[in-house]
Amino acid sequence: MRDARGMTDRRRGRVEPETDTTVRSEDWDGRDLTGERHERVAFIDVDLTETVTRGTVFTDCVFRGVRFNASAHTNTAFTNCAFTRCAFFDATFTGCKLVGSAFDACTYGLLKVSGGDWSFAELARADLGGASFEDVRMREADLTGARLGGATLRNVDLSGAALHRADLTGCDLRGSDLSALDPLSVELKDAVIDLTQAVMIATALGLEVRSE
Known part of the structure; x- marks a missing residue:
C-alpha cells in the first residue's frame, strides 16, 4: 500500500508533510x-461528510480526495496540513487554526469560516467564489490568482497576503486589512469597501484625498 511520503506539489514546489x-x-x-x-497521517479518499470536530488536532497530515461536505469544525487545528482534490461544500470552520496549510485543486462551494487563524495558508488559484470568511486572521496567506467573486471577506486580517491577480469582483471586503493590496494587480469591479479602505486604495493609486 503506497502512502504519501514527501510528495511534491508541482505547481508550487511545496513538499507535503511526511x-x-x-x-x-x-x-x-x-x-x-x-x-x-x-499526527503525520495520510487520509486518502476518506468520507468525512457531516463529521464534527471540537478541539481536534491534525498536525502534518495529508488529505487527498477527502470529502468534508457539510462538516462542522470548532476550535480545531489543521496545522501544516496539505489538502489535495478535497471537497468542502457547505463546510463550516469556527475558530479553527489552519496555519501553514496548503490547498490544491479543492472545491469550496458555500464554505463558511468564522474566526480562527489561517495565516500562511496557501490558497493560490483557489475558486472561493461565494465563500465567507469573517473575523479571520489570514496574515501572509497566498491568494495569488484566487477567484473570490461574490465572496465575503469581512474584518479579515490580510496584512502581508499575496493578492496578485486575485479576482475580487463583487467581494465584500469591509473592515478587512487591505494594506497588501495593489489595486492595479487585482480585479475590484463592484467590490464593497468602507470609507477607510476607499481612502487607502485611492492613495495607492496616487490620488490626493481631500475633505473639501
Missing part, C-alpha cells in the same frame, strides 16, 4: 471526532 500511517477509503460519514489527535 506521513507515518495511512487511512484509505474509510467511511467516517457523520462521525464525531471531538478531542482526537492525528
